Amino acid sequence: MSDKPDQPVAASNSVWYFASGVVLVVAVLIGASVGPAGPPWWQVPLEFLSRLPLVSFDSGVSDAEWNIVWRIRMPRVVLGGLVGGMLSIAGASYQGVFRNPLVDPYLLGAAAGAGLGATIALTFGRSATVDWAIDPVPTAAFIAAILTVAVTYAVGASFGGTRSGVTLVLAGVAVVSFVTAVQTLILQRNLDLVREVFQWILGRLSGATWADIRLVTPYVIVSCIVLMLHRRHLDVFRVGDVEASTLGVSVSRTRLVIVAAATLGTAAVVSVSGLIGFVGLVVPHVIRLVAGAGYRRLLPLSLILGAAFLILADVFGRTISSPAETPIGVVTALIGAPFFIYLLRTRKVSA
Amino acid sequence: MSELAFDAVGVRYGKRLALEPFTERIESGEWVGLVGPNGAGKSSLLRAAAGLVESTGSISVGSVDLAEQHIRERAALVAYVPQEPLIPADMTSFDYVLLGRTPYIGYFGSESAHDRDVVAEVIARLRLDEFATRHLGSLSGGERQRVVLARALAQEAPVLLLDEPTSALDIGHQQQALELVAEMREHSGLTVFSAMHDLTLAGAYTDRLAMLDRGAVVATGTAAEVLTAERLADVFDARVTVEIDPDDGTVIVVPRRTLASDCGPNGHGDD
Ligand SMILES: Nc1ncnc2c1ncn2[C@@H]1O[C@H](COP(=O)(O)OP(=O)(O)OP(=O)(O)O)[C@@H](O)[C@H]1O
Numbered sequence: 001m002s003d004k005p006d007q008p009v010a011a012s013n014s015v016w017y018f019a020s021g022v023v024l025v026v027a028v029l030i031g032a033s034v035g036p037a038g039p040p041w042w043q044v045p046l047e048f049l050s051r052l053p054l055v056s057f058d059s060g061v062s063d064a065e066w067n068i069v070w071r072i073r074m075p076r077v078v079l080g081g082l083v084g085g086m087l088s089i090a091g092a093s094y095q096g097v098f099r100n101p102l103v104d105p106y107l108l109g110a111a112a113g114a115g116l117g118a119t120i121a122l123t124f125g126r127s128a129t130v131d132w133a134i135d136p137v138p139t140a141a142f143i144a145a146i147l148t149v150a151v152t153y154a155v156g157a158s159f160g161g162t163r164s165g166v167t168l169v170l171a172g173v174a175v176v177s178f179v180t181a182v183q184t185l186i187l188q189r190n191l192d193l194v195r196e197v198f199q200w201i202l203g204r205l206s207g208a209t210w211a212d213i214r215l216v217t218p219y220v221i222v223s224c225i226v227l228m229l230h231r232r233h234l235d236v237f238r239v240g241d242v243e244a245s246t247l248g249v250s251v252s253r254t255r256l257v258i259v260a261a262a263t264l265g266t267a268a269v270v271s272v273s274g275l276i277g278f279v280g281l282v283v284p285h286v287i288r289l290v291a292g293a294g295y296r297r298l299l300p301l302s303l304i305l306g307a308a309f310l311i312l313a314d315v316f317g318r319t320i321s322s323p324a325e326t327p328i329g330v331v332t333a334l335i336g337a338p339f340f341i342y343l344l345r346t347r348k349v350s351a
Numbered sequence: 352m353s354e355l356a357f358d359a360v361g362v363r364y365g366k367r368l369a370l371e372p373f374t375e376r377i378e379s380g381e382w383v384g385l386v387g388p389n390g391a392g393k394s395s396l397l398r399a400a401a402g403l404v405e406s407t408g409s410i411s412v413g414s415v416d417l418a419e420q421h422i423r424e425r426a427a428l429v430a431y432v433p434q435e436p437l438i439p440a441d442m443t444s445f446d447y448v449l450l451g452r453t454p455y456i457g458y459f460g461s462e463s464a465h466d467r468d469v470v471a472e473v474i475a476r477l478r479l480d481e482f483a484t485r486h487l488g489s490l491s492g493g494e495r496q497r498v499v500l501a502r503a504l505a506q507e508a509p510v511l512l513l514d515e516p517t518s519a520l521d522i523g524h525q526q527q528a529l530e531l532v533a534e535m536r537e538h539s540g541l542t543v544f545s546a547m548h549d550l551t552l553a554g555a556y557t558d559r560l561a562m563l564d565r566g567a568v569v570a571t572g573t574a575a576e577v578l579t580a581e582r583l584a585d586v587f588d589a590r591v592t593v594e595i596d597p598d599d600g601t602v603i604v605v606p607r608r609t610l611a612s613d614c615g616p617n618g619h620g621d622d
């Protein structure tokens with residue numbers, strides 16, 4: 001009896017994970033192979049292959065060329081993967097916790113806060129900090145992002161709506177507009193910095209180093225582990241706060257844990273990559289359309305395919321207008337939006 | 352050991368008193384029906400028992416005071432079907448019924464083979480096999496309602512609270528659903544407390560009825576004691592005649608049309 005409904009589900013789970021894993025590997029190889037300078041593109045996958053343990057042959061890539069691949073392209077690819085995967089899994093979690101598919105990980109102010117933090121760091125005392133060993137901009141963005149979400153949470157809880165995510169969303173709207181207004185005020189008094197701040201906000205993966213990756217990885221790992229452990233809870237949230245609580249889930253506490261984890265990871269990646277939009281909103285949604293809405297599958301797939309998506313978007317952004325770069329945030333929207341509309345049209349959404 | 356006891360349970364929403372202190376004891380394995388006109392406080396009482404609204408007084412299952420229970424322990428004691436369940440359209444029936452096992456799954460755990468067996472068994476009992484892999488959004492209102500009932504049964508709590516469990520069902524499925532509750536009650540000794548609008552069905556399936564009006568109990572007892580024509584005229588403002596089946600004693604409430612064709616809409620409606 002019980003095998004009838006669950007057997008195909010279990011089987012298709014591993015099929016989905018395998019397929020998306022393949023997509024990610026292909027995306028990484030493309031990301032590492034394409035770019036100005038460096039070896040011919042087809043030699044790069046061979047070189048990766050030859051560097052696997054127990055495999056050894058000459059792919060024709062020189063050490064200097066390998067340096068370009070490993071020191072310049074790979075950090076960018078890995079950072080792109082971390083950012084894309086993190087924003088997608090955080091977006092999916094936010095959508096689950098607020099039972100709203102139109103929500104992204106910036107809902108409660110992570111992006112606005114990071115923007116304000118970066119603006120402050122780029123504006124005040126920039127002349128003094130510009131040659132510090134550690135760039136204060138990411139740190140400021142990270143701290144401000146987390147503080148902003150914390151303020152939103154405190155405001156939302158003080159409305160007394162512990163039972164409903166709606167008060168939280170409303171608090172988010174208020175806090176985001178306030179924070180954005182403060183940022184605008186600062187910018188308006190420092191018009192010479194608008195360009196720099198704007199560039200930060202648009203998001204970028206260029207110039208990524210392994211040091212950047214070491215900086216964000218711990219946060220991303222912690223965040224992803226916590227979110228993955230709460231996949232089942234997100235499925236319970238789908239019947240609404242009231243029924244979830246009659247099923248034994250402490251709704252407000254679980255929501256707080258999930259939001260905190262998603263925010264931690266989001267703030268970390270946003271602080272090094274800038275505000276890359278669209279990924280966290282659309283990747284989970286696309287996966288929902290193709291692979292079903294259950295969070296147990298949606299979260300891992302969002303992580304893997306979000307990573308692949310941003311790596312490919314970045315390849316696109318650095319090649320279409322080469323040698324100039326198209327900002328990654330623009331690319332995600334430029335290719336993501338039409339694809340999303342196409343999917344919405346071909347798959348009849350039932351909800 | 353799983354009797355449901357209310358001791359002076361009152362509910363208010365802000366200043367509005369929805370339920371005056373309610374005291375009642377539902378024996379282990381007993382099925383009590385809660386009847387009364389719209390807004391009488393039936394849902395409020397059930398919500399209080401499910402821990403969804405603040406209430407005064409105390410509610411206990413067996414010797415356990417529900418207010419002292421952790422939310423998860425409470426969910427293993429009391430299963431609740433709301434009047435208007437929120438249906439995730441893109442979830443399969445099987446996964447939905449599986450949610451009923453939530454109180455038994457560890458915080459970081461996932462469901463066991465036993466959980467899946469329970470779900471499959473409930474689905475089979477409710478004859479829902481053909482819907483198991485279908486999305487809830489594609490089911491009819493009545494099919495959905497049975498799936499919701501299945502989720503509550505999969506919860507395997509000794510106390511089952513049903514808020515108008517059959518409002519969307521046709522007469523056959525109404526009967527089937529109620530038979531099923533009756534069967535599960537025999538099978539696992541469930542204590543059932545259900546709000547119902549169809550007075551005849553309420554009388555036929557439950558052991559006892561409690562009638563609420565404007566937040567207060569107006570009568571409790573067997574169907575024959577509670578459902579009298581005068582009381583129904585008084586409480587529901589309905590013109591009915593009440594007949595007792597000579598063979599099995601079923602109380603039959605028959606709505607009567609007023610001659611001047613202004614029959615009230617709130618006579619004996621289950622809609
Ligand atoms: N959330 C709420 N806030 C304020 N008042 C409420 C709320 N829920 C119910 N009430 C009020 O409490 C009273 C009892 O409502 P309740 O839902 O318990 O009635 P009911 O007997 O279940 O009615 P029905 O047969 O229509 O379902 C009504 O007067 C209603 O207006």
Ligand SMILES: [Mg+2]
Pocket residue numbers: 393394395434514546
């Ligand atoms: Mg009601």
